[in-house]
Amino acid sequence: MARFHPLPVAAVERLTDDSVALTLTVPPELRAEYRHAPGQHLTLRRLMDGEEIRRTYSICSPAPGPEGPSTLRVGVRLVDGGAFSTYALKEINAGDELEVMVPAGRFTLDPAPGMYAAIVGGSGITPVLSIASTLLAREPEARFCLIRSDRTAASTMFLEEVADLKDRHPERFQLVTVLSREEQQAGLPSGRLDQERLTGLLPALLPVGSVAGWFLCGPLGLVRGAERALGELGVARARIHQEIFHVDAGEATVTTAAAPAHSTVTARLDGRGGSWPVQDGESLLDAVLRNRPDAPYACKGGVCGTCRAFLVSGEVRMDRNFALETEETDAGYVLACQSHPVTEKVELDFDR
Structure with a gap:
């Protein structure tokens, strides 16, 4: 809730x-x-x-x-x-x-022994900083490789915090920095971290197949490129976790499907349920919010995943989905803010 x-x-x-x-x-x-x-x-x-x-x-x-x-x-x-x-x-x-x-989100790591890695761009460092610092503090048998991309050194967030992690865990924390618009005195040449570059770079940095979990966070282009590069390198999809921080308008695709003339959404939220009509063109989330203002949401853009709900029955179409992973949609989860009814009756469960 x-x-x-x-x-x-x-x-x-x-x-x-x-x-x-x-x-x-x-x-x-x-x-x-x-x-x-x-x-x-x-x-x-x-x-x-x-x-x-x-x-x-x-x-x-x-x-x-x-x-x-x-x-x-x-x-x-x-x-x-x-x-x-x-x-x-x-x-x-x-x-x-x-x-x-209250806190939400599933882009998380339960600390455990092993090798972990992240590829981040810009403000995508934010959740990964929490993940890496928690892992290294709690699990002495864990290692972490951070590959970060920023425009310039002056635009790089949390420089001191990342440097502190390197000082405290020099043998277990590996940092690789790439600047897209500025040359560095040492390290990798400047330029974007696209799919082609990552496919060649990653095997030279760490044993790709031995990484227990990959965390990709940042703009859509970086995350999708990194995901495809890891796929080329044979990384199982279950080991890849991602969170999108920004989607340009031109990168979004909208699906279409015929909507019923009249439809009803039934929703369960915080142990209580109800059924309400869905107005023409509105999302299931908006229909629920008109009657249950405590329904969870944030961005309403299909990016944050706060409005995730389980589709109990019926059929929906989602305009956009940059938050749910394939395993979640296969299991029956949808983004309520992007979902529109395809059948006359749809049932959602926000509590699962």
Whole structure:
């Protein structure tokens, strides 16, 4: 369920010219609710000109112990025209309060022995920083290779935090940095990390077949290219985990299918169910929200996965899906924000 609580802002730290880290204080009575796995995210909301704006930001701090976190830290990068990111960079100050949903997301790693690797671009470092720092602190038999791509050194988020990981775990943490628009004095030549380059680069960096889990995070082009490169190198799909941070309008494809003249959605949420009509052209999420405003959602763009639900019965079409992995859709999960009814009756379960 989309439970929000007001959390005080403890600190606002400038990371680059276009990004900040927000540290939020979690009061003792809410720490159990904000306990999170490494790699999960928070949804922040704000009323702007009478409209509720929600945005999702990954937690960069290590996962807490069973008592829950006393603070939470997220990274925010400015997006052109972004209402919330502009607010975060220009207006939020220490002492302010933000409405914050409890942690969510499945781009996570349960620490275990073995070799792990990540390929990230830009702000895609944020959840991977939590994953790597938690893994290396909790599992002495684990190793982690981070391959990160940024435009320039000045635009690179969490430089100090990544350097600290290298200092604390020099034998178990491998860092490879590629700058797309700036030459480095040492290391790899500049340029994009596309499929062709990764296919040749990865075997030279680490034993690809021995990596227990690959974590891909960043813009759609980088993630899809990395996924195809790993496939060429024989990596099983089950070992690849991905999270998209940005999708350009030209990269999105929309599916079409005939919709029934009249349709009804039945939804179960937080143990309670109900049935409601779906208006012409609206998504199943919007139909549910008109009657259950506590339904979980954030981006409404098919990227964050917050509105994931199990399709109990009926048939739907999804306009876009950049959040659910093949195993999830095969198991029957859909994104409610992108789903439209194909049959007259559709049943969703948000609790599974």
